[in-house]
Structure formats: C-alpha cells, structure tokens
Amino acid sequence: MSSKNISNIYDLAYTYLGYSSLSRSPDIDKLIDESIKELDKIAQFNYIYQDFDYYLDFIKNNQVYLDFLNGSTHYYLVLMTLGKRVDDRVKYYSITDMKKMVVFDAVCGAYLEELSDNFENENFDELRTYRFCPGYQGTKTADLQDIFKILKPERIGVNILESNLMVPLKTMCGIIGFGKKMKKSCGKCDIKDKCEFRKRGMTCY
Ligand code: SF4
Secondary structure (H helix, E strand, C coil): CCCCCHHHHHHHHHHHHCCCCCCCCHHHHHHHHHHHHHHHHHCCCEEEEEEECCCCHHHHCCHHHHHHHCCCCEEEEEEEECCHHHHHHHHHHHHHCHHHHHHHHHHHHHHHHHHHHHHHHHHCCCCEECCECEEEECCCCCHHHHHHHHHCHHHHCCEECCCCCEECCCEEEEEEEECCCECCCCCCCCCHHHCHHHHCCCCCC
C-alpha cells in the first residue's frame, strides 16, 4: 500500500475534533502524532468488496441511492476496517486517559479514511463517486444488514449487531458508483440545517 499522507490525517482528525485550521495546538499535535505512530503498529487494515451491474433490492427501493448511482455504469459494495486491536486500544484509553482517547478516536477515523482512499486509488482507476454509507441523506443504517448478507465480512472478522453497529467499530461500509465523478457535498445532507461542522465554517469531509 502506498504511503499515507500524514497531513490529510492531521487535517481530518482536527476536523473530527471540531477544531478549525486556525486553532491547532502543539499539545494536540503531539497526541495526534503519537496516535498515528501507534496505529501504524496495531492497525490491521482489511477490506472486502463486490462489483454489481444491477440494482440490489435495498437500492432499487430507495430514491436516494438511485439518485446517487444515476449515471454510473456499475457500482461496488465496499467494506474497510482497521480491525479489532484498534477498538481494544480505544477501550483501553477510555479507562486510562480520556483526553488521549478522544484524540485517538478522531485519528482512527481519519486514518481509516486515508487508508480507504489509498486503497481505492491503487485498485480502481475509473472515474468514481465518493463512498456513500447507509445513514447518509436519510438512508437507513439497517441497509448495512443487506450489505453484510452479501459481502459476508465475517470472513475478515467484521460483524454487525442487531442495532446495525459494525464491530470492530472502526469500520466503513458503503457504495461506490463507477463511470462518473462525484465528490461529497453538503447539498443533500439531511442534517445540513443543524450541522455543527457548518456552524463552525467547516465540513466533515
Ligand atoms: S458537513 Fe455537515 S451538512 Fe455537510 S455533509 Fe458533513 S454532516 Fe452533512
């Protein structure tokens, strides 16, 4: 896998922490740096994906997915995870060091995004959309259950609870459309009017 862009991880971790680019601190920088180094040692990045050229039922029955995929020639269901050891470390910090836990947790999210972007860039050379995860734009997280039945990510140690929570928690699961380019935007986001990121002049992506 190609090298990570550390600056992307910093930027996104600060975003998840709710800091604007002007309010960074050496103290948080140090915790982010330590977290990245720790993740380099313990993360077990893994993935699973499958290509489709027809609409699965949960897509066919929801106009939001249909609009998202409109113009795509095919799509992938994808799942990427940092593995169980990362969850264990978050739990450990939640008991031993709350401040570290909050920063570590944010870095985990940013680290997963960065590795997932790298994975896509190395494996897919077609035009493509961003990763649309069930739960965006008013879609139901219950759709993850449909995706799990197909991808069977238990094979790589990822399970889903009845509550639709994926375990390990540091897991991303969604849809990528191919044959057109589409970047994430706030346009159709269902929490646009009350979004805390936007209130601070930021976005979540
Ligand atoms: S920044 Fe806020 S409104 Fe925009 S996509 Fe992210 S969560 Fe939605």
